[in-house]
Amino acid sequence: VISTAAILTARPGAIVVTSSTPLWYTTRATGLVALVLLTLSMALGLASSLRFQSQEWPRFVTLGLHRNVSLLALAFTVIHVLTTVLDNFVAIPLQDAFVPFIGTYRPLWVGFGAIGFDLMLALIITSLLRVRMTLRAWRLVHWGSYLCWPVAVLHGLGTGTDTPVRWVLLLTAACVLPIVALTVWRLAQAWPSRPVAAAAGIVMILATLIAGTAWLRSGPLAPHWSVRSGTKTAQAHKSAQAGQAANGTSSTGQ
């Protein structure tokens, strides 16, 4: 998606430098791969929580896959973060990857990514140290996965360059629906012992789905999202002008 800021600041005939660097492509690609892996990890975690097993699929397979897929998801997320920081197409310093909402580029939507990344690190570190922790403490942190995954999805939809692309939307739907189904199943399983919490959970999921779809239609899928997504435009303009002054041809700042 060619940024509106770049179009606005570019003079006719000027060379517009947009998302053409390998790092930026890597950021977009690893983001999508990380989403798929994180979804797979979440699904395996839920399957484990549901005590899923069969003759061909013992429980240790679910757990082993869950662990390895989670580590792989972290690896791709680390690459995603590093390429985002190293690429100078948009100015996202390293601290923005850890501390949410402090940046200038789409702070809210990049911030959700930071929250997800922090949670991922906490989830993986506590799971690696699990045998040295109390079950209670580990479980408390691991409940964070129910926040980590939705926040990651929101980050992807809110700031993903490729969100409006049909197959990316379909991929996101293919990630969201199984997790919703498995979580509802998990809540239904908890119904007999905790009916209020289970009902509240199911209502919250449905409300989030409806609100999320409405937001998606009026937000990232509606025109001019790059303008409305909260990038501090004054700064973007300034850096764009500085860029033009520096080399006379290009403009930056999506």
Add this chain to the structure above:
Amino acid sequence: VAVAMTGRHELRVNPIKCDAHGVCIELLPELIRSDPWGYPIIAPGPVPSQLLPLAKRAVADCPTLALLLTSGR
């Protein structure tokens, strides 16, 4: 063939924490079998060294952290 022992590691289960998930029984059938209700029964004695990696995995993968590997002499 003599079975090598390494520092006499022993497996123990905490029956209060155990919730009969059965993961340890799947991972280490050589030493852990199931009772009629799915709870683990652990073979007495030290863990043979060649089974130690699996024993460690069973400990790490126990959903309720009810399995312990002790290195008592």
